[in-house]
Amino acid sequence: MALLLALVISLITIVTMYIFAAKIWWFPPLISQERAAYDEQFMLTLVITGIIFFFAQLGLCYVIFRYRDQGKRAHYSHGNTKMEIIWTSATAILFIGLVFAGQHIWAQVHLESSPADAIQIEVTGQQFVWNFRYSGPDGRFGRLSPEFINESGGNPLGLDFDDPAATDDLVMPVMAVPVDRPVEVILRSKDVIHSFFVREMRLKQDAVPGMEIRLHFTANIVGQYEIPCAELCGLGHSQMRSYLLVMSEEDFQDWLRDNALE
Ligand SMILES: [Cu+2]
Structure with missing residues (x-):
């Protein structure tokens, strides 16, 4: 029985490691070269924790088999304080380092602040x-005022059209950006906490x-990418998504020109 349990645990360990090593369920391809460091850091963490996982499972299998029921009287062990101090501090140092x-x-x-030429x-x-x-063409965001907010009237942000800078502002339900150009995002919320998320x-x-x-970010690959809201923000949360073009x-x-005409 102990041997069987040890074998099942080894099998689960090997299958789990294979799923990660073969990248069966993995991230979508990266579309921003400046973010490659995120993936590298993720891989480093995964490899380190993967190796520890492997040896910890191996140790578990060994202990299950070595101390199986052999018909003898069991005795209570108080553990090993020195070993516990060593592996607790090693784990702490490793994780704090990561x-x-x-x-x-x-x-x-x-x-870091955005590059000066960022859109x-x-x-x-x-x-x-x-x-x-x-x-818009003037390069200036117009004034916003809550009293002008009109969802059905096409002014969801409350643009104040008395401000000349507001008249050419373009408000869109999708986000278009030019490839290879830095973009500065100014992130706001009108009601509760939301989360801006672009997996790629x-x-x-x-x-x-x-x-x-x-x-800020720079996208390097032309395409359409989902922008879901990644913070549970209410009943319609699962419907809250847009696209980065x-x-x-x-x-x-x-x-920009086509949409400004509307
Ligand atoms: Cu939301």
Whole structure:
């Protein structure tokens, strides 16, 4: 019986390791070269924890078999304090080290300011849609005022048209960006906490009411990518998604022009 249990555990271990090593269920391909560090850090963590997992399971199998019921009287063990101190501190050092390495990569994206030539796009989450605002030809975002918010009247953000800078602002339900150009996202929320998530970019950031959170990215591959809301924000949360359209510079300019005409 003990031998069978040890064998089943080994089998589960091998199958689990195979699923990860063969990348059977894996991330979608990365579309932003500056984010490659995220994947590298993830792999490093996975390999280290994978090796520990393997040996821990092997140890478990050995102990199950070695101390199986042999018809003798069992005796109580108090454990080994020295060994416990060693592996607890080793685990702590290892994980704190990985956290620091990861923190460094995260900070590069979130705390560094955007390149000067970045295109600014204001992203506003609300139950249960995303709105994307472009500043229009004047390059300036117009004033917003809550009293002008009119969902059915096509002014979900409350643009104040008395402000000349607001008249050319473009508000869209999808987010178009030109390929290979830095984009600065100004993330806001109108009601509760939402989360802006683009898997292919390894980018996830909460949108918090009352805050303007800035982050930046550069997409390197043309295509259409989902932007789901990654924070449970209410009953319609699962319906809250939009798309990131990465297009050539030319197509992007056309897209801006075509939508401005409407
Ligand atoms: Cu949401």
